[in-house]
Amino acid sequence: MGIFKKLRLNVSSLIKKIFRKGTTRIGIYGPPNAGKTTLANRILRDWTDEEETFGDTSHIPHETRRAMRKNGVVINSNGGMVELDIVDTPGLATKIDFHDFMKHGLKEEEAKQRAKEATEGVIEAIKWLDDLDGVLLVMDSTEDPFTQVNVVVIGNMEARNLPLLVVANKTDLVSSAPQRIATAFPQHPMVAISALEGENLDELYEAIAERFG
């Protein structure tokens, strides 16, 4: 490591210590069905004694339609420690068509209600961007990573100069290709995991402690 880089890290660490807030507030963001709530629940199970979870998960998109916050989640990993307030946000989308929910078996009235709540959830997720110290951006590693939603979240965090960690989820699926995500957004660190199966979470927690600590 070069002398200037070392110096910069030392200064940055000193500044962090002097101005340290009690906790770092991070948001879990991503498109619908990327596995955000599955990951949020997994973090709670691994690092707290709480029985209560962030919420239910479902294969129907927009299951999470209200942001949920859990405070004081302490993650210790490989010598690093961070205390987090975690906000699980509703899936971000540019379109919400109630017909899509009907394809999942919902009746028209239920589908319309879900669509209405989902639009409110998207607005809530966008509003939360102003009140965060960092973001875990969860992507489905079986899907195309170049969605505008991902680009918008990354752009907003970069413009605010806030840390971001990309999580390539669903590595348990055969069509998972996390390398596509790493290639698409090379400027940000990425960890490939399966939140459902608990794969590679040690590496994720280490990255969280390092990135947000």
Added chain:
Amino acid sequence: MKKDVQLDLISYDRLSEMTSMEKVRLILDRVQDGSIVILERGLTPEEEATLIEYTMTEIADDFPGIEIESYPSEGRKSWLGKLLGKGIVHQPRLTIIGPANELKTVSKERDFISAVISMEDK
């Protein structure tokens, strides 16, 4: 039966004179009228977030939202920005926006976007 598709190509000069809210309103109004809007240079990440937010407030049975595609923007950090710990300044790039039920992205890569426009007779 043939149906026309209106394309509105908006220059950077025109857009740069507008406030963020004016840009969002212009885009949403045109897209809701059924136009496909092409911006010579797109919106900043903050403006795109505002566009998504306002789109959500206008979703209805006959307007499911928007499809928006652009190349990843090029971020630059000035030496003053680095010194002051400011964030990256994004240079918006060509952007296409249309009604989600008419404009569909076929594939998107870092440097190539393929989309189709399909309109149903009402």
